[in-house]
Amino acid sequence: MVATCVVRSDGLVLLTRRAATKTFPFAWEIPGGSVLAGETGAQAAVREVREETGLVIDGEALTRVGRGPLPTAFLDVYVAAVPGRPRLVLDPAEVDDAAWVSWAEVEAQRAAGGMPAPWVGSFAPLWPELTRVVAEVACRG
Template sequence: MTDAETWDLLDERGATTGETHRRDDPRWPTNRFHLMVATCVVRSDGLVLLTRRAATKAFPFMWEIPGGSVLAGETGAQAAVRELREETGLAVDGSDLRRVGRGAESTALLDVYVAAVRGRPRLHLDPAEVDRAAWVTWSEVETHRAAGRMPAPWVGCFAPLWPDLTRAVAQAAQGEGASGP
């Protein structure tokens, strides 16, 4: 991420407005949103990837499902692939992503994806983004969420999607859509 990061703006229905916004510009336009993504990566043994935010980021040392902002001109799936690669070194193909749904907060819409991967992929964490990573059970993800160890805005965005995400994670753990060597 840089100060020059630019986002396409969306209306409340998620349609592009033709406007853009620079990340650090404090003048947020009324009734506009930017798109964010999160990708829940599920290994073939059923464990899920959580990352812990770096000390220099907002909500430092909080656990999360990897993700970030969609840059101007990107699709949600393209951003999900890019963010996962940048933060963790994991390479997935956009066709391997299953979109679970969309959550919302005051200025962002959040598209949530699931990606199944085979084996035990090696992680290469970006220390500017991620302090730690862990492969955990879905029950442990739910424990982190319930204990307040995940950023509140993300938890709010995920809330209406949680049942569908839980089902999608279970399906991915059963081998539906696994990718990679």
């Protein structure tokens, strides 16, 4: 599994809300999904963001934060910077809504239990490093 924290040049972070037909419907999350056979984690991160949001991310621009445990797999977490205010084209089978929010809002959503529980657990050991990398990427923007 992969998750990619997309950071705009103004420092806002992309959250997506899961479609009604998915597990954990209407939960907010950082875009992500499964790694397909033959893909690297970075390739999966680029593909999943494109499939869910329409954003095309340069794989060279990804920063790998680390790996967190899931009950039956692992979650590789990345951060990607995107210039300007890109237009989103959401896949309705995957994503119900999306929002560009501050990192404080991401943390509040996580603390309030608004994100899928398995992902929250996977992110827990990586959260300090993810916070640092997001701040670093936001400063470059």
